[in-house]
Amino acid sequence: MKRIGLLGCGAIGTQIALAIDTGKIPGVLTHIYDNSKYAATELASKLNNKPLIVENSHLLSSNPIDIIVEAASQDAVKDVALSVLQNKRDLMIMSVGALLDESIYDVLSDACNHFKKTIYLPSGAIAGLDGLKSVKDELESVSITTTKHPRSLKGAKFFETSDINLDAIDSSTIIFEGTAKEAVSMFPANINVAALLSLCGIGSEKTIVKIIADPNTDKNTHHIEAKGKFGKMTFTIENFPDPNNPKTSRLAILSAIETLRKYCSDDIQIGT
Ligand SMILES: NC(=O)c1ccc[n+]([C@@H]2O[C@H](COP(=O)([O-])OP(=O)(O)OC[C@H]3O[C@@H](n4cnc5c(N)ncnc54)[C@H](O)[C@@H]3O)[C@@H](O)[C@H]2O)c1
Known part of the structure; x- marks a missing residue:
């Protein structure tokens, strides 16, 4: 054992x-x-x-x-x-x-x-890393769009310098678009999945991250797209949060x- x-x-x-x-x-x-x-x-x-x-x-x-x-x-x-x-x-x-x-x-x-x-x-809150690993040498682009309720994004460093008021968002709104490397410094508590994708694929300076705040969702949703010589992969994972720590997906x-x-x-x- x-x-x-x-x-x-x-x-x-x-x-x-x-x-x-x-x-x-x-x-x-x-x-x-x-x-x-x-x-x-x-x-x-x-x-x-x-x-x-x-x-x-x-x-x-x-x-x-x-x-x-x-x-x-x-x-x-x-x-x-x-x-x-x-x-x-x-x-x-x-x-x-x-x-x-x-x-x-x-x-x-x-x-x-x-x-x-x-x-x-571990693959954590996403799926598809097995496929991504296999096509690593043929990848040309990787992106991830993460959609969360505004309350799940509160406290991120990004808001110290941004005009966005999370409490005023009343419909699905893009609040960040940049590289995984930038996302890491701006949203340190939300980056585990972007970090995994970067490490598995084309690196944190080429992996594109979009973060959407949606007051009408109760899920943490990740939509991943990867393209290259091999073809194209898309994965959408709709996660329910863990009841003991809503920041962590089941x-x-x-x-x-x-x-x-x-x-x-x-x-x-x-x-x-
Ligand atoms: N890889 C993924 O997909 C993924 C998904 C969710 C969470 N996480 C990460 O996993 C970690 C744990 O998540 P969780 O939901 O269990 O968090 P949690 O807050 O529920 O539990 C973390 C525990 O670790 C303890 N702790 C914190 N820093 C410590 C340290 N330096 N030494 C000893 N103990 C320490 C805290 O006291 C707490 O009891 C977090 O860093 C989180 O960001 C990763």
């Missing part, structure tokens, strides 16, 4: 831990950590097989563990990712936006090579669970 350490006990971390505890993921959750002691204790109290709560995030990978699952924040990735690999553990990252910083990406990629360990990035949680289940299973692997 694979031994799993969990960094981050919020919406995603809790569902992953429950999936391990109920046997859906055939592994053992041995150690957990969260900046909030309350979140870690709360999570442990819901589990039949109690993991050890460690005192800091670096103690997760110094224990005999196969994989650390990060479901915390970009800062957590920047803080621990390298030491996890140096301790010869695999790593699954949910806060993918952290990897759009090229220096971080390169350091972690070199470390994977050097320590013979793997970083897993699909993001399910894709994390599936990635970890695959990691822990000796089985026929379906899909690219």
Whole structure:
């Protein structure tokens, strides 16, 4: 059985831990950590097989563990990712936006090579990355249009310098159009899917992002278009938000669970 350490006990971390505890993921959750002691204790109290709560995030990978699952924040990735690999553990990252910083990406990629360990990035709240990976060398353009309720966009850095008043939007309105790289700095909390697309396809300076605020939607919708010598792909994903954290889509949680289940299973692997 694979031994799993969990960094981050919020919406995603809790569902992953429950999936391990109920046997859906055939592994053992041995150690957990969260900046909030309350979140870690709360999570442990819901589990039949109690993991050890460690005192800091670096103690997760110094224990005999196969994989650390990060479901915390970009800062957590920047803080621990390298030491996890140096301790010869695999790593699954949910806060993918952290990897759009090229220096971080390169350091972690070199470390994977050097320590013979793997970083897993689940497809998160989108679909189609399998196809995109296959046609990577033939891609000419990739774009993503994300439509959300205005309240899901509140607090983004973009609004510090924009005249747009989210409260005054009464119909579907384009509020941002630019590269994934620009979107990363303007909408840091909404960029995980654009980051994944960039890393999988033609990079963050060529991936085009459009963000639409729609007061009449209750879903997080992503429409992806990719074109090239191979032909054209389009994907539309209409996500329901997770009830415990409306910023996180249910699909993001399910894709994390599936990635970890695959990691822990000796089985026929379906899909690219
Ligand atoms: N890849 C994707 O498609 C995708 C989708 C949704 C969310 N995410 C990302 O996954 C991460 C977790 O999402 P969530 O919905 O579970 O969030 P959440 O806010 O519900 O939970 C995050 C937990 O991590 C803890 N935490 C934050 N920073 C920490 C740190 N440096 N060290 C230790 N603990 C820390 C918080 O206290 C909290 O309990 C976020 O970064 C989010 O942006 C990725």
